[in-house]
Amino acid sequence: MSGTKIFISAGEHDLSDNIIHLVLAKTTGAPDNVKGISLFIVPKFLINADGSLGARNAVKCGSIEHKMGIHANATCVMNYDGATGYMLGEENKGLRAMFIMMNAARLGVGVQGLAQGEVAYQNAVTYARDRIQGRALTGPANPEAKADPIIVHADVRRMLMDGRAFNEGARALILWGALQVDLSHKAATPEERQLADDLISLLTPVIKGYCTDKGYDVATASQQVYGGHGYIREWGMEQFVRDARIAQIYEGTNGIQAMDLVGRKLAMNGGRGLRAYLALVGEALADAAPDTRLAPMASALQRGFADLQAATMWLMQNAMAKPDNAGAGATAYMHLMGIVALGHMWLLMAKAAQDALDGGAADTEFYTAKLVTARYFAERFMPDTASLRARLEAGSEALMALPAEAF
Numbered sequence: 001m002s003g004t005k006i007f008i009s010a011g012e013h014d015l016s017d018n019i020i021h022l023v024l025a026k027t028t029g030a031p032d033n034v035k036g037i038s039l040f041i042v043p044k045f046l047i048n049a050d051g052s053l054g055a056r057n058a059v060k061c062g063s064i065e066h067k068m069g070i071h072a073n074a075t076c077v078m079n080y081d082g083a084t085g086y087m088l089g090e091e092n093k094g095l096r097a098m099f100i101m102m103n104a105a106r107l108g109v110g111v112q113g114l115a116q117g118e119v120a121y122q123n124a125v126t127y128a129r130d131r132i133q134g135r136a137l138t139g140p141a142n143p144e145a146k147a148d149p150i151i152v153h154a155d156v157r158r159m160l161m162d163g164r165a166f167n168e169g170a171r172a173l174i175l176w177g178a179l180q181v182d183l184s185h186k187a188a189t190p191e192e193r194q195l196a197d198d199l200i201s202l203l204t205p206v207i208k209g210y211c212t213d214k215g216y217d218v219a220t221a222s223q224q225v226y227g228g229h230g231y232i233r234e235w236g237m238e239q240f241v242r243d244a245r246i247a248q249i250y251e252g253t254n255g256i257q258a259m260d261l262v263g264r265k266l267a268m269n270g271g272r273g274l275r276a277y278l279a280l281v282g283e284a285l286a287d288a289a290p291d292t293r294l295a296p297m298a299s300a301l302q303r304g305f306a307d308l309q310a311a312t313m314w315l316m317q318n319a320m321a322k323p324d325n326a327g328a329g330a331t332a333y334m335h336l337m338g339i340v341a342l343g344h345m346w347l348l349m350a351k352a353a354q355d356a357l358d359g360g361a362a363d364t365e366f367y368t369a370k371l372v373t374a375r376y377f378a379e380r381f382m383p384d385t386a387s388l389r390a391r392l393e394a395g396s397e398a399l400m401a402l403p404a405e406a407f
């Protein structure tokens with residue numbers, strides 16, 4: 001096997017005895033398109049018959065990229081110079097095989113978005129409690145000191161609550177997604193396995209795209225909580241921002257995730273996954289309806305759910321004949337579905353918290369904070385579904401109108 005691959009994460013290192021590269025390549029005479037791609041295993045060291053490490057394979061790191069962030073991960077240019085590779089799966093069916101790994105990796109990158117948001121938020125909370133600056137609008141909260149801690153300021157709270165509401169919602173969504181992966185393999189019946197597979201296929205681009213876009217937003221908002229110190233390297237916040245940025249780009253950019261959602265996943269198997277997902281959200285709304293204390297969360301989700309259904313209908317009616325309408329609205333649609341997905345999780349969490357409090361659970365602070373954060377999500381995140389829907393329904397005309405030279 002010969003050729004070059006760029007941007008290979010951890011393409012070379014000495015953290016393990018061997019490195020196993022999965023490489024997409026074409027066999028001699030294969031069709032010159034995606035239907036001619038096969039998947040190969042290419043080890044750094046060949047393996048002897050007895051399982052021990054053998055000769056060095058002809059795959060070498062040519063150089064290491066200088067990057068904006070994730071400096072602990074060597075991003076390599078790999079040169080294959082007559083290297084030995086072993087075909088994995090069937091010839092010319094490599095892309096399909098690769099997607100098994102890619103889908104898992106996309107979920108992993110979604111976790112990375114959440115993780116960057118979470119670590120940045122935790123640091124911001126500590127800083128906001130410590131940093132003394134200005135007075136609370138309602139009068140001194142800390143009269144003995146010259147100023148109040150900045151956590152008293154509503155605008156600082158806004159940044160912290162945005163982080164908290166996203167992080168806890170995304171954590172629930174990602175765990176729900178992991179459960180679907182398990183169920184798709186291990187559920188008792190083929191129907192249950194199929195349902196779980198349909199749900200996670202639909203939601204994978206949302207978990208990757210929405211959670212990394214928002215994780216980055218939370219990282220920058222948390223940096224903002226530090227004021228000027230957020231910009232100074234020794235405080236560590238600028239690193240979270242730099243590190244969070246890649247998650248929006250690799251494993252398929254978020255624009256590609258949005259196109260995957262709108263162009264492939266919605267219509268997959270005649271829309272079976274989408275129908276199952278909408279039914280699930282509908283069920284959660286019906287379950288919550290009898291408890292009027294959940295009404296702020298339920299009614300906000302109901303409106304977002306209606307926006308999602310209307311946006312889906314608009315796509316079905318307007319994107320077939322004019323594909324640019326799908327491309328122009330894809331990111332808005334992915335975010336709309338992301339907000340509804342987190343809203344769904346928040347309604348489930350709010351119901352569980354309310355049930356726990358009604359049942360006399362000891363940890364009242366924890367459950368009360370869940371209910372407050374659920375309400376914040378309903379008030380501050382859910383309304384965005386209306387503007388995302390409006391953006392989608394604006395279509396592609398103005399967006400596509402200018403000739404390339406006009407830019």
Ligand SMILES: Cc1cc2nc3c(=O)[nH]c(=O)nc-3n(C[C@H](O)[C@H](O)[C@H](O)COP(=O)(O)OP(=O)(O)OC[C@H]3O[C@@H](n4cnc5c(N)ncnc54)[C@H](O)[C@@H]3O)c2cc1C
Binds near residue numbers: 006007008246
């Ligand atoms: C640090 C780092 C590590 C990486 N690690 C790996 C690795 O280990 N293995 C590996 O295989 N790859 C790796 N990559 C590659 C990475 O997955 C790609 O860079 C990424 O998927 C984007 O592809 P691209 O660079 O070709 O961008 P392009 O495809 O050129 O995209 C450029 C822009 O155009 C948009 N665009 C492109 N096509 C379309 C379309 N059809 N519709 C709408 N918009 C479109 C994109 O969204 C993007 O905004 C890594 C990259 C980096 C930077």
